[in-house]
Amino acid sequence: xxxxxxxxxxxxxxxxxxxxxxxxxxxxxxxxxxxxxxxxxxxxxxxxxxxxxxxxxxxxxxxxxxxxxxxxxxxxxxxxxxxxxxxxxxxxxxxxxxxxxxxxxxxxxxxxxxxxxxxxxxxxxxxxxxxxxxxxxxxxxxxxxxxxxxxxxxxxxxxxxxxxxxxxxxxxxxxxxxxxxxxxxxxxxxxxxxxxxxxxxxxxxxxxxxxxxxxxxxxxxxxxxxxxxxxxxxxxxxxxxxxxxxxxxxxxxxxxxxxxxxxxxxxxxxxxxxxxxxxxxxxxxxxxxxxxxxxxxxxxxxxxxxxxxxxxxxxxxxxxxxxxxxxxxxxxxxxxxxxxxxxxxxxxxxxxxxxxxxxxx
Amino acid sequence: xxxxxxxxxxxxxxxxxxxxxxxxxxxxxxxxxxxxxxxxxxxxxxxxxxxxxxxxxxxxxxxxxxxxxxxxxxxxxxxxxxxxxxxxxxxxxxxxxxxxxxxxxxxxxxxxxxxxxxxxxxxxxxxxxxxxxxxxxxxxxxxxxxxxxxxxxxxxxxxxxxxxxxxxxxxxxxxxxxxxxxxxxxxxxxxxxxxxxxxxxxxxxxxxxxxxxxxxxxxxxxxxxxxxxxxxxxxxxxxxxxxxxxxxxxxxxxxxxxxxxxxxxxxxxxxxxxxxxxxxxxxxxxxxxxxxxxxxxxxxxxxxxxxxxxxxxxxxxxxxxxxxxxxxxxxxxxxxxxxxxxxxxxxxxxxxxxxxxxxxx
Ligand SMILES: Cc1ncc(COP(=O)(O)O)c(C=O)c1O
Ligand SMILES: Cc1ncc(COP(=O)(O)O)c(C=O)c1O
Ligand SMILES: [Mg+2]
Ligand SMILES: [Mg+2]
Ligand SMILES: [Mg+2]
Ligand SMILES: [Mg+2]
Numbered sequence: 001x002x003x004x005x006x007x008x009x010x011x012x013x014x015x016x017x018x019x020x021x022x023x024x025x026x027x028x029x030x031x032x033x034x035x036x037x038x039x040x041x042x043x044x045x046x047x048x049x050x051x052x053x054x055x056x057x058x059x060x061x062x063x064x065x066x067x068x069x070x071x072x073x074x075x076x077x078x079x080x081x082x083x084x085x086x087x088x089x090x091x092x093x094x095x096x097x098x099x100x101x102x103x104x105x106x107x108x109x110x111x112x113x114x115x116x117x118x119x120x121x122x123x124x125x126x127x128x129x130x131x132x133x134x135x136x137x138x139x140x141x142x143x144x145x146x147x148x149x150x151x152x153x154x155x156x157x158x159x160x161x162x163x164x165x166x167x168x169x170x171x172x173x174x175x176x177x178x179x180x181x182x183x184x185x186x187x188x189x190x191x192x193x194x195x196x197x198x199x200x201x202x203x204x205x206x207x208x209x210x211x212x213x214x215x216x217x218x219x220x221x222x223x224x225x226x227x228x229x230x231x232x233x234x235x236x237x238x239x240x241x242x243x244x245x246x247x248x249x250x251x252x253x254x255x256x257x258x259x260x261x262x263x264x265x266x267x268x269x270x271x272x273x274x275x276x277x278x279x280x281x282x283x284x285x286x287x288x289x290x291x292x293x294x295x296x297x298x299x300x301x302x303x304x305x306x307x308x309x310x311x312x313x314x315x316x317x318x319x320x321x322x323x324x325x326x327x328x329x330x331x332x333x334x335x336x337x338x339x340x341x342x343x344x345x346x347x348x349x350x351x352x353x354x355x356x357x358x359x360x361x
Numbered sequence: 362x363x364x365x366x367x368x369x370x371x372x373x374x375x376x377x378x379x380x381x382x383x384x385x386x387x388x389x390x391x392x393x394x395x396x397x398x399x400x401x402x403x404x405x406x407x408x409x410x411x412x413x414x415x416x417x418x419x420x421x422x423x424x425x426x427x428x429x430x431x432x433x434x435x436x437x438x439x440x441x442x443x444x445x446x447x448x449x450x451x452x453x454x455x456x457x458x459x460x461x462x463x464x465x466x467x468x469x470x471x472x473x474x475x476x477x478x479x480x481x482x483x484x485x486x487x488x489x490x491x492x493x494x495x496x497x498x499x500x501x502x503x504x505x506x507x508x509x510x511x512x513x514x515x516x517x518x519x520x521x522x523x524x525x526x527x528x529x530x531x532x533x534x535x536x537x538x539x540x541x542x543x544x545x546x547x548x549x550x551x552x553x554x555x556x557x558x559x560x561x562x563x564x565x566x567x568x569x570x571x572x573x574x575x576x577x578x579x580x581x582x583x584x585x586x587x588x589x590x591x592x593x594x595x596x597x598x599x600x601x602x603x604x605x606x607x608x609x610x611x612x613x614x615x616x617x618x619x620x621x622x623x624x625x626x627x628x629x630x631x632x633x634x635x636x637x638x639x640x641x642x643x644x645x646x647x648x649x650x651x652x653x654x655x656x657x658x659x660x661x662x663x664x665x666x667x668x669x670x671x672x673x674x675x676x677x678x679x680x681x682x683x684x685x686x687x688x689x690x691x692x693x694x695x696x697x698x699x700x701x702x703x704x705x706x707x708x709x710x711x712x713x714x715x716x717x718x719x720x721x722x
Contacts, residue, residue: 004394011603013399019388026384027377033365033682037562037608038374040685073434073564074585077599081583112583196600201398203434203564203602222442222473224435238438239557241564241602242372247398321394324401 005346008324009153009299009337010176010197018250036246041239049246050236056252057206060261063185068214070207070227071235071245076102076175076194079205080109083147083171083190086217086227088114092144095119097137097163100128100152101330106173110147119146127331128155130294137163145169145189151177153197154328156301156335157294162187169213177298178206179255180340181265189213197298198340199255200248203241255340264340271338271347272297278351282358289333300336301327310334313357322350366707369685370514370660370698371537371558379611397607402600410607411597417613418567421622424546429575431568431588432596432606437463437536437555440566441470444508444532444551447578447588449475453505456480458498458524461489461513462691467534471508480507488692489516491655498524506530506550512538514558515689517662517696518655523548530574538659539567540616541701542626550574558659559701560616561609564602616701625701632699632708633658639712643719650694661697662688671695674718683711 006013029036032045039046054069063069072078083106088094094114096107098121110116120137122130139146146165151158153176163170169189178193185191190209196202207227214227223229229237255264276295279286279302288295288302304310310333314325327333338347367374390397393406400407415430424430433439444467449455455475457468459482471477481498483491500507507526512519514537524531530550539554546552551570557563568588575588584590590598616625637656640647640663649656649663665671671694675686688694699708 002394003388006395006399008399008401011399011402011600014396016388019396019398023384023387026387027364027380033363034367034684035375035380037380038367038369038372040369041372041563042690073436073439073602075434075599078434078585081585085583109583109585112581194600201602201604202402202600203605220473222446222470224439224442224470238436239372239555239563241434241562241605243562243604243608244564244602247604323395329403 002321005322005349006324007322007336007338007342007346007350009328009335010194010339011202012197012337012339013341014201014247015251015254015341018247018254021250022247037243039242041236041242046242049249050234050240053245053249053252056249056256060179060252060255061183061185063208066211067185068207068209068211068227068231070209070230071240072205072207072230073203073241075202075205076173076192077105077109079173079192079207080106081113082225083145083192084110084113084116085221085225087169087171087190087213088144089218090114093117093140093142095140095143095146095168097121097132097146097148098123099131099149099157099159101154102152102173102175103147103149106147106149117143119143127289128152128157129289130291131157131159134163139163139165139168141166141168143168145171147171147173149173151180151296151298153299154331156290156296156299158296158298160293169210176339177296179261179264180268180298182261195244195248197337200251201244204244204248251341267344268297268338268340270344271342272300274347274351275300275336275338278354282354285358285361286354298337298339300338301331301333303333307332316357317350317353320353322346322353363682366683366710367685368683368697368699368703368707368711370689370696371555371700372563373558373698373700374702375562375608376612376615376702379608379615382611383608398604400603402597402603407603410610411595411601414606414610414613417610417617421540421613421616422544422546424569427572428546429568429570429572429588429592431570431591432601433566433568433591434564434602436563436566437534437553438466438470440534440553440568441467442474443586444506444553445471445474445477446582446586448530448532448551448574449505450579451475454478454501454503456501456504456507456529458482458493458507458509459484460492460510460518460520462515463513463534463536464508464510467508467510478504480504488650489513489518490650491652492518492520495524500524500526500529502527502529504529506532508532508534510534512541512657512659514660515692517651517657517660519657519659521654530571537700538657540622540625541629541659543622556605556609558698561612562605565605565609612702628705629658629699629701631705632703633661635708635712636661636697636699639715643715646719646722647715659698659700661699662692662694664694668693677718678711678714681714683707683714
């Protein structure tokens, strides 16, 4: 079958050239007579891939030497626990800003580790349709850190500004918009992201951590959960998920090849604009619940007149090779995830379908 | 290049048919128009693979319904912490039997979680050349559990009997010999293993856990570390490492195809016997430090007269397409890892080389 238009929320579509490269050398990596999966994580062949993935991340982001690039396992949900285990000592408290289901989960998990506070929330009836303003936040100047979720995968909202937290370290879950455009990482003390939306397959989690924060992190937790362990061992303390790192390397190399994050941003803005324009042009058929200034360029969420109509929309789109459009099971509606690897052409195809669907009513 | 003879200690070689299957369908999984990596972990296509991997493990092992099969991330080294986090409540103590470097690491990590005891150790000058006898163990009848390592990857020893722990749950790190032959898992309360030696690529950890143990495990730890979370959600609480699970499925399906664990054991015994016979036939050149009844059928360890000679052995073998023979950086010497995927023919090739090397002196 021809490749479909993949709007999955994560694991998501990957750039075809990154997959083709993997396919080509799956049985024989660079003439070594084995798959990259069969190489030792302590051998030269894998270590070169590993280090290239790290330096590509540094280069694409323009990351300063004040930061470690760490590779971990366990997904972003494991970071919900690992962040407070490292950064929240007894007697301190951490601030959480709630903007969606994932920030709620991060808060709930942190509660099992230490003392937390809600420093702001835009929930109305358990739904989130906007990002808060600075004036709505009540930040604790003594907090160990402030936690935020830069893009809210379920509700389709995204921060287009960053909160001022003064001297308090800002920690961000960037799982669903890391590398969606150039970002000033120096605004954050720590960033974490599961790779499976914008930069790779599932099974690998990227952590960008300011070195001083890692140095002063808690040492009374198991070694395997300490950021310092990964920092001291170039993320090779134990066996890493070698193939996931390899494939992420392929994705990052391809990202650089097409022009880096400037080009990525241009494409992502184009895709988002196409979709929101189409939604706004048919207010009788499509309704976007999210306030305009909080709209996400990664997950575009909208509703139709009824759940029945939404089901029909998803089914008819699937027939035409567009998959992954059903909203999250907890929210319903339609969700179009347009991560970095989704081609502009796929969104053009979808918006054409939407216009036609609207016409037919 | 032709595929090499891969004696890597882990990540290790994989069965060629399992890799070829992955290569064939890497861009289009079963006519769905996407890679298995691009499928949602909540979609039908992936869930079928996931459930097949679980049932293949059940079938190959003849596992009873009293056990959960859980898939986790983080490697075996994460289980060093997760086991005591779940199974070692405050006020209790756990027994550790030391038979190598990995059991030492498991002990050290458990110390950071709770109270532990060494219930036996065969270390002499920090080296291990044998498995203890029952009479050498001093087991605490009130221990929360007893921890053992069934195969000692670094030192090349393997348990060929199991300790009697009475009513105390027996927990085993089976990372380097899981599925090397049929085993009676009912002797264990919990088994864990990183997949990257016998059953798949790195990035996926298998846990076999008795249901009653999971039910009574600690609930005052983060959700992401509770075995109960994985048990309640079919290991889909958060995004699993989908490609690693898929590839493990391919390996397990191939294992069944060639005749299951009876055939696997036949091949593994053959490989081990070939190697030990060759070593024993040339006592002037090769010296196996491990006592005969403790010899491992997964990692065959031996020394040559000098480090220089060992270097020459490794270098000459590499020239003839045999790789991965250098011992672990902490032990030195030669280590031949002959996990399930290593063909008998590769060992025949190696033993011919050894005989020739011995002749040349
Ligand atoms: C913003 C955000 N955080 C966390 C997660 C959880 O990630 P994982 O499944 O890798 O644990 C997701 C997954 O969709 C997400 O979108
Ligand atoms: C017996 C044993 N336990 C644990 C480990 C550590 O596994 P991982 O690197 O997956 O954490 C290894 C790795 O070689 C091993 O052989
Ligand atoms: Mg999701
Ligand atoms: Mg959310
Ligand atoms: Mg090892
Ligand atoms: Mg060992």
